[in-house]
Amino acid sequence: MSSLVYIAFQDNDAARYLVESIIQDNPHAVVQHHPAMIRIEAEKRLEIRRETVEENLGRAWDVQEMLLDVITIGGNVDEDDDRFVLEWKN
Amino acid sequence: MATHNKKRLNLKDKYRYLTRDLAWETTYQKKEDVFPLEHFEGIKITDWDKWEDPFRLTMDSYWKYQAEKEKKLYAIFDAFAQNNGHQNISDARYVNALKLFLTGVSPLEYQAFQGFSRVGRQFSGAGARVACQMQAIDELRHVQTQLHAMSHYNKHFNGLHDFSHMYDRVWFLSVPKSFMDDARTAGPFEFLTAISFSFEYVLTNLLFVPFMSGAAYNGDMATVTFGFSAQSDEARHMTLGLEVIKFMLEQHEDNVPIIQRWIDKWFWRGYRLLTLVGMMMDYMLPNKVMSWAEAWEVYYEQAGGALFKDLERYGIRPPKYVEQTTIGKEHITHQVWATFYQYSKATNFHTWIPGDEELNWLSEKYPNTFDKYYRPRFEFWREQQAKGERFYNDTLPHLCQVCQVPAIFTEPDDPTKLSHRSHVHEGERYHFCSDGCCDIFKNEPVKYIQAWLPVHQIYQGNCEGGDLETVVQKYFHINIGQDNLEYVGSPDHQRWLAWKKLETPSQPAGSNKEHDAA
Numbered sequence: 027m028s029s030l031v032y033i034a035f036q037d038n039d040a041a042r043y044l045v046e047s048i049i050q051d052n053p054h055a056v057v058q059h060h061p062a063m064i065r066i067e068a069e070k071r072l073e074i075r076r077e078t079v080e081e082n083l084g085r086a087w088d089v090q091e092m093l094l095d096v097i098t099i100g101g102n103v104d105e106d107d108d109r110f111v112l113e114w115k116n
Numbered sequence: 117m118a119t120h121n122k123k124r125l126n127l128k129d130k131y132r133y134l135t136r137d138l139a140w141e142t143t144y145q146k147k148e149d150v151f152p153l154e155h156f157e158g159i160k161i162t163d164w165d166k167w168e169d170p171f172r173l174t175m176d177s178y179w180k181y182q183a184e185k186e187k188k189l190y191a192i193f194d195a196f197a198q199n200n201g202h203q204n205i206s207d208a209r210y211v212n213a214l215k216l217f218l219t220g221v222s223p224l225e226y227q228a229f230q231g232f233s234r235v236g237r238q239f240s241g242a243g244a245r246v247a248c249q250m251q252a253i254d255e256l257r258h259v260q261t262q263l264h265a266m267s268h269y270n271k272h273f274n275g276l277h278d279f280s281h282m283y284d285r286v287w288f289l290s291v292p293k294s295f296m297d298d299a300r301t302a303g304p305f306e307f308l309t310a311i312s313f314s315f316e317y318v319l320t321n322l323l324f325v326p327f328m329s330g331a332a333y334n335g336d337m338a339t340v341t342f343g344f345s346a347q348s349d350e351a352r353h354m355t356l357g358l359e360v361i362k363f364m365l366e367q368h369e370d371n372v373p374i375i376q377r378w379i380d381k382w383f384w385r386g387y388r389l390l391t392l393v394g395m396m397m398d399y400m401l402p403n404k405v406m407s408w409a410e411a412w413e414v415y416y417e418q419a420g421g422a423l424f425k426d427l428e429r430y431g432i433r434p435p436k437y438v439e440q441t442t443i444g445k446e447h448i449t450h451q452v453w454a455t456f457y458q459y460s461k462a463t464n465f466h467t468w469i470p471g472d473e474e475l476n477w478l479s480e481k482y483p484n485t486f487d488k489y490y491r492p493r494f495e496f497w498r499e500q501q502a503k504g505e506r507f508y509n510d511t512l513p514h515l516c517q518v519c520q521v522p523a524i525f526t527e528p529d530d531p532t533k534l535s536h537r538s539h540v541h542e543g544e545r546y547h548f549c550s551d552g553c554c555d556i557f558k559n560e561p562v563k564y565i566q567a568w569l570p571v572h573q574i575y576q577g578n579c580e581g582g583d584l585e586t587v588v589q590k591y592f593h594i595n596i597g598q599d600n601l602e603y604v605g606s607p608d609h610q611r612w613l614a615w616k617k618l619e620t621p622s623q624p625a626g627s628n629k630e631h632d633a634a
Contacts, residue, residue, distance in 0.1 A: 029422040034325065036344050061405060062332035062340050063325070089127075090173065093181050094188075097328075097347045098321050100419045102426070103170040103355045107126050116426045 029114040031101030032067040041095045047078040063097060072101070074110040131172035136165070139242030151240040157303040159375075160368035164241030167363055171352050178250060182257070189261060189345045196338040197268050206334040206402045208273070208612035209603055212465040213327075213400035214266055214339065215275040219464060220292045220392060221323070222262040223283040225346075227296040228311060229255035235304040247356050251312075254349040261345065265338040273608050275464040275599035282464055285579070286592045287512075287570035288392075288456075290520045294567060295389050299382075301563070306378050308360045314382035317357035318423065320350055321415040323393050330397060330405040358423075365430040372431045377559065383435035384552035387444075388519035394449040395456070398478065399470060407481035412445040437552045440528045446482050447531055450490040455524050457497065458509035461584060464594050466603035469498045489531050506602055510584060512571045516549035517564055518556050523549045541565060 033048075035041035037059070045064055048055060055068040066072065080087045089110050101112035125133070142150050154161070173181075195201075205211070229252050236248030270276040283289050299310040328343030364371050394408035406414075424434040457467045470478065475494065478486045497507050513522030527533045537554040538547045541561045548554040557564045573579055580591040588594045598607050613619065 029425055030418060031422070032419070036348075060326075061329045062344070063329050090171075090177055090181065093171075093173075093348060093351070094184060095348070096351045097344050098325055099351045099354060100321075100422065102358065105170055105172060106128065114422050114426050116429065 029070055029116065030067045031070065031072050031099075031112040031114055032065060033072060033099045033112060034063050034065040034097040035092075035095045036097060037062050037064050038095060040091075043082045044074065044079060044092060044095065047082050048072065048074055050082075051075050051078050070114055072112045076108045127172045130174045131169065134174045135169075135243045135246050139245075147240060151238055153238045153304050154240055157305050157374065159305040159364055159371050161241070161364075162367055164239075164243070166366065167241050167243035167359075169243055169247050169359060170355055173250065173352065182254075185345050185348060186257075186261075189341055190264075192341045193265055193268070193338055201335075201337055202269055202272050203615050204335045208608050209466070209468060210334045210336065210400065210402050211269055211273045211608065212275075212467075212603070213396045214269055214336075215273075215465040216392065216396060216400070217339075218262070218266045218276055219279045219282045219286070220289055222259050222266075223280060223289075224292050224296050225255050225259035225262065227300060229253075229259065231296070231300045231307055231311060234300070235307050238304040244360075248308075251349075251353055251356065254346075254353070258342075258346040258349070261342045265342040268338060272611070274595065274606075275466075278593045281593050285570070286464065286594070287462060287515075287574075290515075290568065290570050291392065292389060294520045295385055298385065298563070305364065308357075309364075309375060309378040310382040310385075312353060312357035313361045314357075314379060315386050316350065316353040317361075318383065318416070318420055319386040319390060320354070321419070322390055322411055324350060325415065326406050326411040327393060327397055327401075330401040330403070333403045333405050334401055361427070361432075362430075365427075365432065369431075376432055379432065380436040380552075381556050381559070384437060384550075384556065385519060387441055388516075388521055388549070388553070391448045391452050391521065395452045398449040398481075399453040399474075402474075404474075404477055407478075408449045409445040409481065412441070416441070436555070437550075440550070440552070443528045444525070446485040447489070447526060450478075450482070450486065451524050451526070452521075454490070454493060455513070455522060458507060459513070460601050461508050461510070461596075462588050462592070462594070462600065464592070464599045466601065466606050466608065468603040469494050469501065485531065501602075508601075512574060512584075514547065515569050515571050516553050517546045517567055517569070518548060518553035520567065520569060521549055523547065525549050 035044060041064060045057065045066065048066055049057065051074070052066075052068055052072050055066050055072060058065045058067070074089070074092065076087060076089050089105060089107065092110060099112055101114055104111040104113065141147075148155065202211075232248045232252035232255060236245050236252055239245050239248070266276060283293060299307050302310060324343055324347040328340050328347065331343060332340035361375065364375055394412075397404070397406070397411065398408050420434070424432065453467070456463060457469070460467045475491060479491060482490075500507050513524070515522055523534060523536055525535050527535045535550055536547065537549075537551060538545050539554055539557060540546075541557075544565070546557060546561075546565070548557060570579075574582075574587055579587045581587050585596065588600065589596050594600050603609055
């Protein structure tokens, strides 16, 4: 059985840049569009990197800003100033 | 690119100062007297400093982000109200899902607020206390925003007028109420396993994600917004749930069997509770996003599969009776909608037989079960209704002593046979819907013999009267003929047709034979 981590965002303007950045940094991620919601799943690990988001947004971005648009997550969370990681270790 | 001020504390340090640095060792009182509930459950904690909250949200950021969420949310509520958003939903039947949500789910948020406030006082570890206090504030915000969102619907639809009174009395609302009462009367570690882990982490997605996406698909901007705004807090709660479990398991091996029993219990209780949500998705959303079975596959089987694989290293196995849910996912929503259809005299929302297009959708989504076991029943009832014999069941159902759902589910290996278990405790026989609920009772009989079962209470004369009508009107505060009964021809339906300038049926569907002459 596969071990998928996932994250879902509200389908809004802020999330557009987040999703774009996630795809850039996680080529194995799969994006699904639902009404009002964008869900991204990936085998084992998914990473959001501040640097990539800032580049796409064109401004400074605090990793915790994602709390405004996130709907749900699955996987162990590890967060610091530069990245937000979802991971299954098994 | 942006320059970050290096003098600022990083996240990990800020979080450490907030939690550990604000805690102290007791001096003039014994620690176990200050935290008296920490030991009786048998959970052994050797080092609270190992507690890690991966979100590391400090109070300043918490208020900043929550304030921003609220501003966005209330701007949308205003826009929805100002633009008569209730007239732009897919169909007025949809609002019946909100009536069930308001009476059955929103009060749980308030109970969760109380629960987290209480347990947030009971842990001697500062990290756990801070996380629980923050979650308590979140839960209070959820109940408030939900009430504000639905107060707009209350101006235009029936059945939303007295949710907190109903929550404490109405027969089917004893299902969510008993769930939360059970959790809140447990010890602090069991409460966290029940609510933070089993409910928030394992099951809450099923409530807030596909259903809310469904609200969007049915034009309900207010609900999807409060749903997703609440769920944005949920991402933190889920993380807390997972951390709680890992923390307890890592602290001492003696904790493993205790936690396994709690996981078994609370998974089963949550599964039974969510039958109501499954029914909302399959039957109460006129525009359908995903079936209950599909949602169960994505949010339980797939996500839960990965989770329990991860927990295997601690000696934790998937919840007991999980295989019954794989069978049940193709049955339970049809069984529970059929029950509400019959018992619509005693509900604060309307029920109906799905239209042909919806029946076809159900046949397609449930190829193994719907046509064989359920469609013929709904079609028969539709025929009865057309003949003016809309079916209402006037008896009171037999409730399960633990989950309090009527004993309506079928045997896992035989969908034509009702599942019924019973057990004698101190000379008294108690009845259950399943092996899962019967096991829960056997582990804690003294707790569950005290269950307040609505049907028993009505028969004992404790609900303001002996006949259904008196109980419904006087005890439940359900307005007969307005809030309850069939949807077709109901005041809600008539009003909707008037707004939409559609032809008003002169009679409720099925109330006379001439109805379909037009």
